[in-house]
Amino acid sequence: MELSPWLFMFSVLVKASVIMADTNGQDTAGLIGIAASWNTHPSNWVGNDPCGEKWIGISCTGDRVTSIRLSGTLRGGKPGTLSGDIQSLSELQLLDLSQNKNLGGSLPSSIGTLSNLQNLVLAGCSFSGEIPQEIGQLSQLIFLYLNSNRFTGPIPSSLGRLSKLYWLDLGENMLTGGLPIFDGTNPGLDNLTNTKHFHFGVNQLSGTIPRQIFNSNMKLIHLLLDNNNFSGSMPPTLGLLNTLEVLRFDKNSQLSGAVPTNINNLTKLAELHLENNQLTGPLPDLTGMSSLSFVDMSNNSFNASDAPSWFTALPSLTSLYLENLGIGGQLPQALFSLSAIQTLRLRGNRFNGTLNIGSGFGTQLQKIDLQDNQIAQITVTGTPYDKQLILSGNPICEQGSSEKYCKTTGQSNPAAPPYTTFKNCAGLPPTCLSSQLLSPSCTCAVPYRGTLFFRAPSFSDLSNESYYLLLEKDMKAKFLLHQAPVDSIALQNPFIDVSNNLEMSLEVFPSGKIQFGEQDISDIGFILTNQTYKPPPVFGPYFFIAQQYLFQNEVVASKSKKNSMPLIVGVAVGGAVVVAVLLALIVIIAKRKRKTHNTEERSQSFASLDMKSTSTSIPQLRGARMFTFDELKKITNNFSEANDIGTGGFGKVYRGTLPTGQLVAVKRSQQGSLQGSLEFRTEIELLSRVHHKNVVSLVGFCLDQGEQMLVYEYIPNGTLKESLTGKSGVRLDWKRRLRVILGTAKGIAYLHELADPPIVHRDIKSSNVLLDERLNAKVSDFGLSKLLGEDGRGMVTTQVKGTMGYLDPEYYMTQQLTDRSDVYSFGVLLLEVITAKKPLERGRYIVREVHTALDRSKDLYGLHELLDPVLGAAPSSLGGLEQYVDLALRCVEEAGADRPPMGEVVAEIERITRMAGGGAESASESMSYPSRTPRHPYGGDSPAEYSSSGLPSSRVEPK
Template identity: 75%
Template structure:
């Protein structure tokens, strides 16, 4: 039997591929997954070469057998996103990408398929968007640390299914909403009875703290809800958490009501923070809470009371902060002699009588009694108290013979005591190090690994006490050495208490036996700190670490281009041989397909290539994902030869035609005309961007045509015109206040999706009412992406670019600096908000709506005094619930400086609150059945603006490109 030569070629090719696989020890699926992940990063780890991560010991990769079980890649300076290829690593147990602060974008939902994952650690990155609910499927997850990112949205209730979770840290993000609880069908945080750490501080969580969230089965030891926006009272079920050691509710300004009287049940509590809330009722009775070391209940609205008796009964107390809490009477002298006491702060109370510090603890560093009613002081004979005593603002200091030092006014700020700093052990002169190096405590020049330690609730306040910090240094170094890391010394310095009441300090880790660490060293050090492997001395309490990107010498980390040039020779030869065989096969297949290929398809392909060649030198073919490329004849047919009957609009770009595809789908075909304002670059931009985004509030691109010299875009058909046409009455769709709120909410969600969930993020650059479309149910859809820009391609949050946009909506900061950021869209959206409530054009006859509203606002008056500016079609002011909050948001969005504007995610949250206030939650569902129309067919939304849209002395809508 004669065998075809082609069969031999195919057989040889398959043998070659099998040989390549046999040469590698690592599972092929894992290798492909890692390569897919690395393709989205720049730079890449230096030795991620070839196809054998396990055998070649790729940096940060740990394997069992031929399967990857751990990825540890902290502080390596990666930028990019985490690819959905992570789902390929089905045996993965540990994932740590911490301290890569340019690694961001949304977290892929496919991470929820990693059923064996135990630790998910992404501390100090820039991940954004909502936390995927699919994480709740990770039944083996024990350690979830997503703190210090940019996550938005609510805490997914599905995370309540993580029955094995031990560490739960979502702190320092932009999370909103309440704490989810079990509602009979979906889980909640109250299901997490085995979790010991709830770290949710430094977010924007709000609402009341539900009483059901705490129960006697829970094993919580850390409950950190500080620096949020919780309201209502502290539930009495808090007293059921008898295992609790650290409790923080501080800096929740709307938290009110009395402190639960069963707080005394928390006998293990060591650190207790309630400062800067609005708590009422009596000062809590802490009798019997003998483990307490740090108590801060300052700046609340407690009922005025006498000095409580429990002051002198807490044997472990180091720090007592009770500023402005309404206590009166004379301080007992036994308070100053508590064995561990370090700091007493009682400023702005009603303390009176005689201050007696004759008997004091040697640990006591500071007594702050400013602004009270103390009339006399007894310092005692002999060993008088010589540390810091502050009495300014007391009657005692009005006496002529008063002590000048203790009565000296020090202003509002608390005194700064000299904090601890690691000492240098240099027997002679200190050596001079190069600019990239630093001097270690052992006086050796090397490149240290740096970062900042944040202790969330230390049990002490004396930052001068060397014994604490020497112990911290010793235990840190010991942990690194016990895990065989080449560490010589560690140094800590620059300690301070930050605005979030965290004790922070700078940390430097110096290498041993070499000038600098290698990638594997940094990966190991970072993992110890991010994974909480290192446990500090108990007095320091819970902590987190934010590491800096380590500065390697050239060549350790590489770009993807250099990676290609360093593939081992044997792999290169093998791959080359495979490529030759593949090329022969492809050539044959191409010849066969060419013979049967329709001429029309060939012409269409050539037309597309021709268009690309005529573009700018940096252009590439559109990166289409799901968008169909139509032939001219196809679109001619579906629009009935572009008949006048199907003409539904005209704009600067050209005409828009209604069409019906063979499938029955209605589409809008946007056909350019000669001399169109939208050129090849904008045409390609819109194709590429719309083909990659999918959201219910963003218009869908069905396809495009570049054939026979024509440029056309094919969109989903949106029947109810633009928001602009509704506001001006052209479309026949009348929007009342509630429907307008639903429309701007939908638009805000669409823009927020572009900014925070698109990958990479997208700046629209032309947000305006004519680019917001209304579908059959009056859902808003953002359209027209011809001017849009991808954000973050260079790793920054801004783009330097020529100014483009529409006058009246254009961000003045962008116009002046040519620095485009997502806050430029926020400004335009703010103008849109004002346009929606006034139905006035942003620029008309020289009048600018932003300036008009700012000048007219009077917050002392009903409706802010804006009656003359509001759209009369909105009706009586009594029906405009939430208008004041709406105007406040709009004016925040149009602040002159971008940093003062909210993010679009924040704007969405605020509009959602206004929608609830106005009772507009169900409007969208019923809109299609209740809206009113005029008899004529409305113009189609894709026609854009034309110069006639602006009359009088105002400026027409225009693209602005200064020279």
């Protein structure tokens, strides 16, 4: 077929553009194919010359792409995948896509064709499925980071072919099966004699640990097999790993048998974790292991013995944890005099006789826990020990003893509050925008935030700020060494998590600017994830999980723009330009016609709200601003996918930035949404009335061009529900939960008691409680709310609406709505907060579950099985829980008159918070936490509505 003249010219231009480009055509095609499988890509990925145009994250040698570094730079939208087009980049040496949670799916087997690849860094993504066997073909691979994903299935035996591998990290996945070894045909992990890091913790690996897996030729320094399901015994070949520095076998509940007697060959070992297994035989002899700093062998079944001699022969020991092992005899005084010792946790043994700490105890010794032993006396010589000593459960603590060491709480030196980096502000600190935080240098900026997980720290005194000051200084120096534009580092809230990792929040602030660019984030993410940064030795191995960073000008290239890349080169050719412009004009005109048609249709359906003559149909405004459609279109970048932060029953929610710099959330309705015009008007009217720090603020709304949109303050940490279910990455311990629930209660109490007239929310639930950057709770979603008291009564007859599981049974039966209906919903929320369970799931109702399990004669009222495991089950760490449960059950009394008013609820939660040692302040006054991009914090769950004309399809039985 003969080409028309302009098509012929177009084909010539395309060919010429490839010839003139600095990048190999195969590599260009591969990158374009990869980008097509993502919903977003860096802002300057346009054109057809990645090398010449210096695409963000792309490095080249000559005309070939040799490095892709895009850590944390792919934002928003639905999850993307890694396309099989990756095989086109045959010269690729480094691939870093880490910290992109919206990148998932299965890894393509074609990744095994990248014969030059040395670094494969996919940590902190959402990849799933099995790890491809083809990765074993990457013969040049040195670093393999696949941790913190969702991989399932076995560890590929083909990894044993990676003879140059230095670091192998498969932790924090869902891998199953055993550890593969060489079977005469297929390779195994025992072939990896040059590898120094085996990080396999927090998976579902099982089976016995084969003795062949370890040999004297191996150079392992980190062996992490914790938090799995291994069974059988520890192999004696473990003693051949004389280079080992960190060993974790903890939390393998079926691991049994004796510890190999040659374990003390590991003279370089610094951290030894064997706790929470079923190990038997004699207590291991650790004589000669002079490098040991941290030892935990608690909760095993070793043969009972007296205190071993090696107790006092470990000069580097900071932490000795030997709980519930049945060890007897008298504790040697020299144990307390070890120069580095910080913590002794020896509860649940048979230590007896006289406790003599002496006067020469170590200056760093902060805690001695000897609960539940057989100590009959204590001798005090010289300067008494004035730190934390716990002897409850020993004969010395007779019933009624008033000695402070006989109490499990209220010690003379309780743990210091979590560390927070000091802000160096002279005088009054500046007021930052909602999207910014105050840096340690006392400047306002948008930090890169995330969480550091240290897998084997060598210290246990978390109150010693010298460790964190050292880490801050060292980390900043390393960033500057790698020329990252970093001004300062902030660390916050260190704690030991359920996996026995030291976890702390990290904030990295930019230097010389308010906000990091895409390349900056890529560089910082690479430094932290690819272990380019090495922390001080006391912190041990770590991994990093980032929060999504919000770039100031996020640009998403549409498919039409991708398809028009080759036309850019033809700008100088007049004919091609004319044709392109004409075509573009035709498309634009057609789209505008369609848009006008759609807008007219929507305007007709919307007229009932904003065009009626009756005053009651027009929102009554008190301070909310009216936006035009064009204004909101501009601040959300034309409602781009990059700014899409979730979907609720009302429609989509978009992030936007006002000209003032304020971040907002724009909730845009869609045709057929579950929230109608009445709810839309209700929310505008009510939120424009209320102003409280625990109620989400309405910035404005839009009634322009047939649109109905609500504009709220932007709340970065999502919903309470997402935190309780672990979806948000925000961890809430007991004190944090109390502060969040206190803020929620204050918000509801304001609606009931200070708003004029009073307001009943009618849909209190965990997905309608938002958490800001400092975990300050904000009550949201007022679409179902009602005003009370306008007629002098405290109730109103109304159609029953609410959400299944939280609904007040009295309101449902009588259709009489009072403020005590909110109290009932709040009581359900109280129970949800401590259990992290849905109120109603598979026929199990949380109120009934708690009533059934409740036993007030036991610790924590016997609710151990119902409590969220994240909270832990130690009564001493859950101060005030019993009073909390009592309050919750008062709130869910069947009769509304028997429920306390919210003002009384607030006072009681403040008292409980003080009992827990957290003070009565709200979260905003006490802490901050790395924020995240919420999925749909403004839409909430679609409320289950109940008509007063009949029963719901599956009725809730509250008790």
